[in-house]
Amino acid sequence: MKVSTSSILLAAMALPMIHAAKPKNYVFFLPDGYGPASETFARDYANYVDDATVKLAVDDLAIGLVRTKASDTLVTDSAAAATAYACGIKTYNGAIGVDDNYLPCGTVLEAAKLNGYLTGLVVTSRITHASPAGFATHVYDRDMEAEIADQLVGYSHPLGRVVDVMMGGGKCFFLPQSDEDSCREDDVDLWSIAEKTYDWTMTSSREAFDNLRNGESGDLPFAFIPTSSHMAYEADRDPQREPSLTEMAITALNLLDRKAKEQDTGFFLFLEASRIDHAGHGHDPIAHLFDILEYNRAMLAVKQWIDDHDDTALLSAADHECGGLTLGVPDYAWYPSVLTRAEHTSEYYAAIYKDIVHFNSTEAQRESLIVDRVFGDYGIYNVTPKEIAGLVIASSAAIYLGDLLSARAGINWSTLGHTAVDITLFGYGLNTAKMVGNHENIEVGHFMTTELGLKLKDVTEQMKSNESFVTSIQPNVEAKKLLKRFQLEHEHDVMQAHHTRKH
Numbered sequence: 001m002k003v004s005t006s007s008i009l010l011a012a013m014a015l016p017m018i019h020a021a022k023p024k025n026y027v028f029f030l031p032d033g034y035g036p037a038s039e040t041f042a043r044d045y046a047n048y049v050d051d052a053t054v055k056l057a058v059d060d061l062a063i064g065l066v067r068t069k070a071s072d073t074l075v076t077d078s079a080a081a082a083t084a085y086a087c088g089i090k091t092y093n094g095a096i097g098v099d100d101n102y103l104p105c106g107t108v109l110e111a112a113k114l115n116g117y118l119t120g121l122v123v124t125s126r127i128t129h130a131s132p133a134g135f136a137t138h139v140y141d142r143d144m145e146a147e148i149a150d151q152l153v154g155y156s157h158p159l160g161r162v163v164d165v166m167m168g169g170g171k172c173f174f175l176p177q178s179d180e181d182s183c184r185e186d187d188v189d190l191w192s193i194a195e196k197t198y199d200w201t202m203t204s205s206r207e208a209f210d211n212l213r214n215g216e217s218g219d220l221p222f223a224f225i226p227t228s229s230h231m232a233y234e235a236d237r238d239p240q241r242e243p244s245l246t247e248m249a250i251t252a253l254n255l256l257d258r259k260a261k262e263q264d265t266g267f268f269l270f271l272e273a274s275r276i277d278h279a280g281h282g283h284d285p286i287a288h289l290f291d292i293l294e295y296n297r298a299m300l301a302v303k304q305w306i307d308d309h310d311d312t313a314l315l316s317a318a319d320h321e322c323g324g325l326t327l328g329v330p331d332y333a334w335y336p337s338v339l340t341r342a343e344h345t346s347e348y349y350a351a352i353y354k355d356i357v358h359f360n361s362t363e364a365q366r367e368s369l370i371v372d373r374v375f376g377d378y379g380i381y382n383v384t385p386k387e388i389a390g391l392v393i394a395s396s397a398a399i400y401l402g403d404l405l406s407a408r409a410g411i412n413w414s415t416l417g418h419t420a421v422d423i424t425l426f427g428y429g430l431n432t433a434k435m436v437g438n439h440e441n442i443e444v445g446h447f448m449t450t451e452l453g454l455k456l457k458d459v460t461e462q463m464k465s466n467e468s469f470v471t472s473i474q475p476n477v478e479a480k481k482l483l484k485r486f487q488l489e490h491e492h493d494v495m496q497a498h499h500t501r502k503h
């Protein structure tokens, strides 16, 4: 077809008047505790086992860096970080969807819901854990997991039910204290309330999950909560009982997409590889490695899903680094080969150790079993008498084993907590390249909100105007004293100190 010059000109002139294309659906994927060293760690291992220079799936998706400090300390926790991403505000460590004054802040997920979008939370920790909680609930302390569960199903949430799909662990917070599996301290049978009052399909069976047929079947709201506490580490996962994070992510994507299309809206989905972090706290290179590799498989699957759904955008960033992982200790070498020896996590072998200790046998027999079935199977070879004696007095057998295996691999962990280093931002799909650069975590939240055309302020105001709710979530004097808030020196105070000092 021949197009005249004038019509091309007209089309070009019309362009600025058309609104820039925006994604209809947003996926935010949080690899909890995934720092830059963890990324090199997993890539080096992948290169070693494939005997080639392979990339990690996320390597092609890196677009920037994220700064992570909380309002009260330079080292954030998952609660303050989730609130930063979800609400676009800096708050104190431990805060779930509340600001420094314990007032609720509207989240991108809630704003999406109020604007007709569908929403989902898919994680491998308890669904009541800090990261998912920060996107859909409001409590002053992350440990209030029963209250978080209440709000997740819609019960006691100021906006009613804001979540359409939930997948993750933590069933114990949905059961009344009379149930032996409960971790609540009240008689609320949230599982039944969710089903009866809020229409949830609540299930913990793998079969019910499979019946979703990758999301081609099933109705909303739908909750799949297969485990009492966290779901298994990928290295210990029993596929008969628990699907992988990748399976859950794709199922949730298809389910939300199908339902959103039926009502001609979009969706917001929060995904989390929750336990990369737990493995960092536990100094366990095996748990860390296999949860990172599963995060990469899930990222690749989401990327490929977006290739077929170009109205969907993906951003992914950790909340913080964890463990202070160092590759190359004492110097100029580390050995991924050591990590090929174990089939399970240090937690798994620590449990075997606890069983063996109680065997009715001679001490020599027990020691030989411990050398073979605990140290040996976890990959700690040529174990010394001093190392065996150390296990007996270790305050955590799992961390002790993790440290020994790490030392043999030439890696080390410098803390049992988080660190302040910047973490990597990944993105794929419409407009995500605009996030190139180094950003505060709150800017990631602002960006997603703007891309979806949402206004968090309205949601915040709506919740703040609910006086009974605001009152109900305020900590009392005793609770305030117990909250462990750190004091962050304000930069300008520090600057002033430098200026006024004579040298």
Ligand SMILES: *[C@@H]1O[C@H](CO)[C@@H](O)[C@H](O)[C@H]1NC(C)=O
Pocket (backbone or CB within 6 Å): 156, 157, 158, 159, 466, 468, 469, 472
């Ligand atoms: C206020 O919040 C409570 C939950 O604490 C909720 O049940 C109630 O419906 C909300 N009221 C209004 C007017 O939104």
Ligand SMILES: *[C@@H]1O[C@H](CO)[C@@H](O)[C@H](O)[C@H]1NC(C)=O
Pocket (backbone or CB within 6 Å): 360, 361
């Ligand atoms: C341990 O084993 C010995 C020998 O088999 C037996 O006599 C003893 O009763 C056992 N002790 C316990 C506590 O089971």
Ligand SMILES: *[C@@H]1O[C@H](CO)[C@@H](O)[C@H](O)[C@H]1NC(C)=O
Pocket (backbone or CB within 6 Å): 329, 330, 412, 413, 414, 415
């Ligand atoms: C490993 O880190 C710990 C601190 O977590 C430190 O005490 C230890 O000396 C380090 N090991 C080596 C070989 O540097």
Ligand SMILES: [Zn+2]
Pocket (backbone or CB within 6 Å): 033, 078, 277, 278, 281, 322, 418
């Ligand atoms: Zn952590």
